Amino acid sequence: MSMAREQTLWRRMRFTPVSDALRGQLTGRLDVDQLIAEAGLPAEPAQRVREVVYRTRLWRSEKIDVATELIAHFRDGLDDDVPVDELVAGFGDAKQAARLIRRAKKRNRPWPWHVARATSLAVCVLVGVYVVASILLLMGRPAVTVDYVARLNEPAIAVPEADRAWPIYREALLAGMRDLDFDAMRVQLERGQRGIRAGEPGWGEAVVFLEDHTDLLEQIRTAAAKPGLGLSIGHNWDFTGLDREALHGPIQGDPVSPEGFYEQLAQGSLIGVTLPNASIYS
Known part of the structure; x- marks a missing residue:
């Protein structure tokens, strides 16, 4: 029984294009076997034609x-009048012919298809990269391999002891605090008043204080001429008692010691690191 009658x-x-079906015609013209x-x-x-056509995996049209x-x-x-055997033999390998034909036909497809194909490939690559990155993230474990506190302190440590300005500043600060109403200054700092301008309340007392402590001003000028400050940053417990008093004023009690949670916090972490030289007297 022939394929035409089947x-x-x-x-x-099944093998009628949508355009034909919309016109009410069941042509079945996309039936390759027919x-x-x-x-x-x-x-x-006929078998060689059928084999090549189906190996191309192209659209029906x-x-x-x-x-x-x-x-x-x-x-x-x-x-x-070429013999059938010679025709089939001269045709070549069906698999290779199908591959070449498929490549040529895909190149001739309309540009919207090429754009959609490139977009799909890009999305697949992006999804693949995201999946791989997610797997690596889930399989990995966080590890802090850089001691940033030590790195930030390298410039301060590099300053020779004789060229460090901080010991001189500290001595001047501590000497000035002995004659200073520290409680009043703290109230001013809490109100956001970092200094007194000419004509403001307390300006006269400030002038008298400076005139009575010219030696401290000279110490500050000497410290300002040094090449570097030489003050290392760290957690509160890393500073000496004199450093804390010079930076923050008289402090009651000892700082919290690095135990338990604070001990883990201090292991190369920047959380809780104080920058007194950049925040109080800057």
Whole structure:
């Protein structure tokens, strides 16, 4: 029984383009098997055409074009009285022919398809990278390998002892605090008043204080001429008692010792690191 008589209503519906169906025509013109059967080729050429067409894995309309071209190729050979065996042998490998035909047909597809294909590939690559990165993130464990406190302190440590300004500043600060109403100054600091300008309340007392402590001003000028401050940053317990008193004023009690949670906090962490030289007297 021929393939032409086996094309049932369902088969015509299945292989009818949407454009034909919208016009009310069930043409079934995308049926490759039907096309090959109607060509009347011998069994071996017909099988070779069918094999190549299905190996291309193209769209149905493209398969019809390929089948039409191959049928014409074998028909021309038969019309020239070329033996069937010679025609099949001269055709070459079906797998290689299908690969070349598929490549050529895909290049001829419309540009929207190429844009959609490139976009799909880009999305797949992006999703793949995201999945790999997520797996690596879930499999990894956080590890702090850089001691940033030590790195920040390298410039201060590099200043020679004789060239450090901080010991001189500390001595001047401590000497000045002995004659200073520290409680009043703390109230001013808490109110956001970091200094007294001419004409403001307390300006006269400030002038008298400076005139009575010219030696401290000279110490500050000496410290300002030094190449570097030489004060290392750290947690509160890393500073000496004199450093804390010079930076913060008289402090009651000892600072919290690095035990338990604070001990873990101090291991190379920047959380809780104080920058007194950059925040109080800057």
